[in-house]
Amino acid sequence: MERRDFIKLSAIYSSGLLILQSVPLYALDADTDTPICFQPHPLLKLCDDGSIIIYVRKQEFGQGLHTSLPMLVAEELDARWKNIRVEKAEFDYEHEKEYVTWASRAIKDLYKPMREAGALAREMLVQAAANKWNIDPSMCKTEKSKVINMASEESIAYKDLISDASELPIPKTPKLKNYKDFKIIGKSKKSLEIDNILSGKTIFSYDFSLPDMAYALVLRCPVHDGTIINYNATKAKNLEGVIDVVEIQPMRKANVEQGVAVVADSFWTAQKAIDLIDVEWDYGPFKGVTSESFMQTLKENVKTKELFVIDEYGNVEANYNESNIKTELHFEYPFLAHAPIEPPSCTATYKNGKYEIWGGYQNPGLASNGLCESFGIERESLQINLLHIGGGFGRRINFDNAAEAMQLAKAIDRPIKLYWSRTDDMKKGAYRPAEAVTLRASIDNYNNLSSWEFRSSGSSWFVDTFGLIEIPNSAHTGYGGFGEEGNLYYPVGHYKSAGFHEPAPVNTSPWRSIGNSRSVNSVECAIDDLAHKAQTDPLEFRLNLLQENGWKSPQKRKDYQPNRLVNVLNQVAEGIGWFKPKKADHYYGIACCPYLGKLSYAAHAFDISVSKDKKITINRVVAAIDCGMVINPDGVLAQMEGAFIWALSAALRGEITLKDGVVQESTFKEYGILRFDEMPPLEIIITDSKEDPGSVGEMGVPSVAPALCNAIFAATGDRITTLPISKSGYELIK
Secondary structure, three states, rough: OOOOOOOOOOOOEEOEEEEEOOOOEEEEEOOOOOOOOEEEEEOEEEEEEOOOEEEOOOOOOOOHHHHHHHHHHHHHHHHHHHEEEEHHHOHHHHHHHHHHOOOOHHHHHHHHHHHHHHHHHHHHHHHHHHHHHHHOOOHHEEOEEEEEEEOOOOOEEHHOHHHHHOOOOOOOOOOOHHHHHOOOOOOOOOOHHHHHHOOOOOOOOOHHHHHOOOOEEEOOOOEOOEEEEEEOOOHHOOOOOEEEEEEOEEHHOOOOOOEEEEEEOOOOHHHHHOOOOOOEEEEEEHOOOOHHHHHHHHHHHHOOOOOEEEEEEEOOHHHHOOOOOEEEEEEOOOOOEEEOOOEEEEHHHEOOEEEEEEEEEOOOHHHHHHHHHHHOHHHHEEEEEOOOOOOOOHHHHHHHHHHHHHHHHHOOOOEEEEEEHHHHHHHHHEOOEEEEEEEEEEEEEEOOOOEEEEEEEEOOOHHHOOOOOOOOHHHHHHHOOOOHHHHOOOOEEEEEEEEEOOOOOOOOOOOOOOHHHHHHHHHHHHHHHHHOOOOHHHHHHHHHOOOOOOOOOOOOOOOOOOOHHHHHHHOOOOOOOOOOOOOOOOOEEEEEEEEOOOOOEEEEEEEEEEEOEEEEEEEEEEEEOOOOOOOOOOHHHHHHHHHHHHHHHHHHHOOOOEEOOOEOOOOHHHHHOOHHOOOOEEEEEEEEOOOOOOOOOOOOOOOOHHHHHHHHHHOOOOOOEEEOHHHHHEEEEO
């Protein structure tokens, strides 16, 4: 074969879907052993050595996207799973929205586009084989990476059709399979990357290195938004191996505060040197703030401030006052850390006015925009190289580490590896906003929900970071302290949801399940309280509400299917033995959550025992999820298990506390993450559904805390409204 050059694909977007307008990428090189490949789609390449390479633009941080997304392509392609390889796609500014990985949307958004990529390649391979046999393509079928002539049973492997297929036009509307014919989707698959991860071959941000690279750590003011009065770095500079000490300048859009950085020939040298710097700080406006004082401010806001009205209809006040059965609950939610297993880090270079960075970011487009604005450069002057992420949970939306690394790379004029230590991230990272809530609700004489008023005060990371002021009825409020509370999922006749934004004394960012980690707890505990006051079984009370016909709900979503919420409630109730005779000293609690807009539904049920001195034994937990069509069951189980541990840790003892403006926690132990030997028996039920795929990664969080709190109420009569439950004296025993 003669040598040919690579022919680039061009593409346009229509309604978010990729439409190809050119020939496939086709590479031939007779002078080397490099495989001959053709690329019918930017995210798919087939080679004559049998390998099938799938490029993934979404960010992988433990949720298994680098396996589940390739499964979609492989299904439509009828590929042998052992032939599949996955590679991270290079960041492309033109298609930056496809790289965003947050809010558990990856599978939901890419279910059809990824399948289309596999389907169009399959059709081209079939046409190429049909041309060889001089038959109609309808006489061919595909399986296990080969095309089969149904008349003669002759077959041709995909790898032997590369050259012929590459000459064919690309189908614009490939036909997708019926779900009844799926052979890969819905079957558990081993992670495509697990071997490399376990063997240390996978490169995470913390692992990456460049020749002649220097190492840096930053000393930051222990109080949020503090500034430097003066500092003495003489001792640090005199330490062998220290290259320089550089002042970090604040960048509001990047959540970077003023600090002092040590650049050294090793991480350990930088660590020793950072402790030798003496800094006199101006602690700024948050000096003296404590967790208690800030929570008191939030509670006063709820009582006295004019709140932004998110949604309102009917006459809540009059209806509440007239009702015989009602509840008023006051909830308190603390700051929570993301605590990923891998702290943030970034490697950066600067040369001839251009920056290049290596790191992991959940929204690289947001990072690029913020960094370019902060440094006053055009996009052409910043190249982002994406690496694997050792845990996200919303922390990797921030790009503070990149901005710090870029400042240092320019100042030192050599590659810089900027590390955040575990302590750095725990004490100066970004946190789930704290929130205070007052919830008033009532039911009528038929146990229908008649009024609902939600008043809250908290912080919005959008507002705190980007300075957005006009937040009433805005999508941005959904990421703050009060937006998600507008999505009540039970029918109600009179409704009001309102909130007040209070600037946080720490940096904030979305936490796993965003506002739902707080609002669902408020909703489900209030519903439970109303059921008990009505002397009605809490499960039956929920089911009766959700099965009411013609009801009105403030979420106003046509895609909301209450029957699916009913189903997961029934599943966990049956699994926990809700209506069966209970063992002595066993008490049950239940809660549920629809993820509106994400097409998923989940519920949890707890079986607990509580001693007189408030020692809790969790005997069993049952969780159920309906996330529509399941791509990789093993991945769903892993996500639900991880989310449960995350949520239970927070419910039991998770809290970031402030004293004189300073975060007190610095380790996993102090923060209270659940230990292996504390994990209770957990059963997870996955609903068999043919609905379009929904979200999974965040679904296992919201209903955990309220199910536990409702079980504690059933056992003790104590309605816990302040999290974590340790603040009420309760403690988990193994």
